[in-house]
Amino acid sequence: MPKRYVVATLDSLPVGTGRAFTVAGRQVGLFNVEGRVYAIDDICPHAGASLADGALTGHVVSCPWHCADFDVTSGKVLCQPANQDVQKFPVFVSGNSIEVEL
Secondary structure (H helix, E strand, O other): OOOOOOOOOEEHHHOOOOEEEEEEEEEEEEEEOOOOOEEOOOOEEEEEEEEEHHHHEOOOEEOOOOOOEOOOOOOOOOOOOOOOOOOOEOOEEOOOOOEEOO
8 A cells, every 4th residue: 555755845846957866765866847846766677777877857767877858747768878767756835744655
């Protein structure tokens, strides 16, 4: 059964940034796109880099190692060398708290 976890605060995730968190033993990347927060698996399926360490341009994050692009709103891979989507997770904002459902 899915469970919600308080992961961060809005203050700690400025617009246009991403950060990695360990949530229930899983690496999750949170991304703030124009004030809306999205959560995806943080590990690039190509070679294991942290996607939260990559550049966020609009709703697209680029893997910092080999430049594979992912849509943070859906987890879809947009270009190679990665050829596998990452999982997207529901996000809930309550006041200043960001919660992720796993």
